[in-house]
Amino acid sequence: SGLSSAGAAAISAPQSVIQRTLLSYQRQQEENADRAGVKFLNATGQSARGMYETFKRFTDESLFAARGADPYLQSHPMPVDRVSALEELARSSPYWDKKDDPALQLRHDMMRAKISGFMERQDTVYRRYPLSNTSLPARYARAITTYLHGDLRSAIAQIDGLIQVQPNNPYFYELRGQALLEGGRPAEAIAPLRRAVQLSGNSPLIEMLLGQALVASDNKATTDEAINMLRAAVAREPEAPLGYTQLAMAYGRKGDYAQADLASAQAAYLRGDAKTARELASRAKTRFAIGTPGWVKADDIVSAKPMPGQKNN
Numbered sequence: 001s002g003l004s005s006a007g008a009a010a011i012s013a014p015q016s017v018i019q020r021t022l023l024s025y026q027r028q029q030e031e032n033a034d035r036a037g038v039k040f041l042n043a044t045g046q047s048a049r050g051m052y053e054t055f056k057r058f059t060d061e062s063l064f065a066a067r068g069a070d071p072y073l074q075s076h077p078m079p080v081d082r083v084s085a086l087e088e089l090a091r092s093s094p095y096w097d098k099k100d101d102p103a104l105q106l107r108h109d110m111m112r113a114k115i116s117g118f119m120e121r122q123d124t125v126y127r128r129y130p131l132s133n134t135s136l137p138a139r140y141a142r143a144i145t146t147y148l149h150g151d152l153r154s155a156i157a158q159i160d161g162l163i164q165v166q167p168n169n170p171y172f173y174e175l176r177g178q179a180l181l182e183g184g185r186p187a188e189a190i191a192p193l194r195r196a197v198q199l200s201g202n203s204p205l206i207e208m209l210l211g212q213a214l215v216a217s218d219n220k221a222t223t224d225e226a227i228n229m230l231r232a233a234v235a236r237e238p239e240a241p242l243g244y245t246q247l248a249m250a251y252g253r254k255g256d257y258a259q260a261d262l263a264s265a266q267a268a269y270l271r272g273d274a275k276t277a278r279e280l281a282s283r284a285k286t287r288f289a290i291g292t293p294g295w296v297k298a299d300d301i302v303s304a305k306p307m308p309g310q311k312n313n
Helices: 002-012 015-043 049-066 079-091 102-119 122-128 136-148 152-165 170-182 186-199 204-216 220-236 241-254 257-271 274-287 293-303
Strands: none
Touching (some): 015 049, 136 152, 136 170, 152 170, 170 204, 186 204, 204 220, 204 241, 220 241, 241 257, 274 293
C-alpha cells in the first residue's frame, strides 16, 4: 500500500535526510513562536521593540559561532535570518514606537534589581547600581546586597527608606523580615513578615518565611500558629522543601514526632534525597496508627519511585 511504501521509504532514508527534516521542523516551530510572541504583544497593545532588540543582542553574540555552519543542520533558525524576520514583524506593528507603561517598566526594573542583589557579587551590584543612582530599583539592589554581606544595621536603614517610599509594598517588608531572620533576630522579623503576608494576599512563600521566624523565635505560644500557617503554605506551594523543613521543626517543638518525621520525609523527597525520605517515612509509619492520613502519606513516600536525578541508595 501507499502507506507501507512511505513507511519503508522513511525507514530506509539516509540518516542525514531524516536529521535535516527534523531540524527543519524545529526551526519552523521557533519561527512560529516568534510570530506568536509579536501577536500576543499586539493583542495587549505593547511594542515588540524590546523583544527584537533582545534577540538582536543574542544574535550579535552568536554570529561568530555560526560562521560556516550549515543552515540545514541547525536546530534553530540562523541568527540573521531569524532576527530579520522578527524585525519585519515587529516594525509592522502599530505599537512599534509605543513606550512601555511606567508602572510596568518599574516592576520590571525592580525584578532585575532583586535578581542582581541576590545573585551577583557585591562589587558587581555596585557597578550596576552605583551610589549616584538614587532610583528605587538601585536602592533595592543595594539594600539586598548590604544585608547579604552582613551589614544588618545599614541594610535595615536602607530597607526602611524603601518602605517610606512605598509603604504598601509587601516585598520591602519581606526583605526586612528576611534580613532580621537571617541576622539572628527572628522575634523582630515576625512583625514585618506578618505585614508582608497581609499585603501580598497570603503569599505562600512569604508565609513560609513567617513560619520560619515563628519557629526560630522559640516561643511555645506561637508553635500552633506556625504549624497552621506552614500547613496552609505547603498546601498551596507543595514543592517547596523549606515549608516542610520548618513544619517538621514546629511539630518537633510540640512533641508530635510522627508528623515531624513525615514532614522531614516530604522535605527530603523534594530535595531529591529518596533514600533519606524513605527512611524517615518508614519511621513515621511506626508512629502513626495504621490507615490514618499520616500513615497513608508516609506509605506513599516509602513506595514512591524516585524523581529523575534523585539519590536512590
